[in-house]
Amino acid sequence: SQKIEQNSEALNIQEGKTATLTCNYTNYSPAYLQWYRQDPGRGPVFLLLIRENEKEKRKERLKVTFDTTLKQSLFHITASQPADSATYLCALDFHSGNTPLVFGKGTRLSVIA
C-alpha cells in the first residue's frame, strides 16, 4: 500500500539546536517533495521544494534533503528559535497536473527557550 509518514507527531527541542524532521514514503515515485509550515488555526504556508535530482536545498536557516533511494526527505532548522514552533508538513509532488499532492500528517515542533 502507499504510505507517507512523518517521523513523529511531536518534537521538542532546545533553542539554538538543530531540529531534524523526517518524511518517509513507500510505493510512490514523486518528482518533487515540498515542505509547509502550519500555525494553529491557520492554513499551511509553503516553505521549500526539492526536485528528485537535487540532493539538498537551502533557504536561510532551513535545509532539505531528498534521497529517492531511501524514499526519504529530511528537513532541518538550524539555530532554532521559539518562533519556529509550528507543525511542519511534507507533501509528495508528482509534477503532474492530474495528480494532487499527497500530504503527511505533520510533525508538531516545539522550540523551548
Next chain:
Amino acid sequence: DGGITQSPKYLFRKEGQNVTLSCEQNLNHDAMYWYRQDPGQGLRLIYYSQIVNDFQKGDIAEGYSVSREKKESFPLTVTSAQKNPTAFYLCATTARTPINEQFFGPGTRLTVL
C-alpha cells in the same frame, strides 16, 4: 491584495442541515482544492478542480459536493449525508507552473451542534 478568502471563519450547523463554505481567489490560478483537517489526521483531500466546469473526487468525497462555475470560486457544500462534519476545512489553489506550490486560505472551522 492577492490571495484566497474563505468565509465564514467559524460556522455552526445543526444536524441534518446542508451548509456551504465559500472559497474565492484572485490569484488567477486554474487549480483549486478542498481539504479537511482533523486533529492528528493531517490534510485529507475532498474535491479538486483543474479547470472551470470540471472537478474530481478526492479521497473523502462522500457527503460533500462542489461546483466550479467561475475560475475565482470553488464553493464546498457539506450535506446532511456527511456523518461527522465537524472539522477544519481548508481551500487551496495552485498555478501548477513553474512549480506546484499550493496557496492555502485561512480555513473555516465547522461545528455541528
